[in-house]
Amino acid sequence: MSRLHVDHADLVRFAEDKVNLPRDKAQEYRAQARRLREKLEGYLAEHPDFTLKKMMLSGSLAKGTALRSLNDIDVACYISGASAPSDIAALLEYLAERLRKAFPNFSPDQVQPQTYSVTASFRGSGLDVDVVPILYDSDPQWYGNLVSQEDGSFLKTSIPLHLEFAGKRKTAQPTHFAQIVRLAKYWTRIMKRERDGFRFKSFMVEMVLAHLADGGADFSDYPEALQHFFTYIARSDFRERIVFSDYYAPRTVGSFTEPVQIIDPVNAENNVCRLYTAQQADMIVEAALDAGDALDAALAAPTKQETVYYWQKIFGSSFQV
Incomplete structure (x- = not known):
């Protein structure tokens, strides 16, 4: 295995230059989400009957796996109370109305219901915050019913436990676990651009x-x-x-009929790949086979030009050494 032309250190530099969300941007985005949450918490303190119970940063920014291409922030919003509607469209409008009350300095068009979330737009930074409602009934581990971004169904989840799950793996392999996640996500982004119909969600x-x-x-x-x-x-x-066995015994997981089965680490009843077809799974396998072959060829290539050519089959033309 030759490492003469491209080695681990070159992938580190590529990740810093092209893949990773810059540290200053990540801090700016987290601070923006924190200000949004703190403002809501201040409003809640003055209005104890208000049904929005908790706002929490989620998604790739919260996990430290965001790509440089990030253009929105995911925030989970826990909603409690008998008055909260269970109809998706009504729930989103309900959430939008209350966010407008909590943030009166926002103009009405800055808080807009989408298909499965409510988008709060910050005019200064141009960044959007996607607020996803979770119907909550005082569970101590913050389990609640999330509106699925895939099909709009209600899905039992716990954002704190998901973040804890990711945190355990990052602690076990500091720096490297999160970086490999980002590199793999970048590869899937290239595949989506190059292969019609390719799907492989980040989670x-x-x-x-x-x-x-x-x-x-x-x-x-x-x-x-x-x-x-x-x-x-x-x-x-x-x-x-x-x-996974972090939050339930694997033997409690039931049977699923879908061709791809990755069971949600915080919900044994949720196959996170339930909407993936056999054809879509085959496309992922084919792309992985091609990437593995390209990586083998890159490590065996005799010249720098040829080595870079094979790495570009994985990471696109932006890969340069």
């Missing part, structure tokens, strides 16, 4: 890598870690069930 990427890490995979060498990721998808045909 699934994160769960595959968490499964590999739990099984003992060392992510400290990025070419090897990426090859491990591609090889697992190809070897398993992306049909191997993935289950």
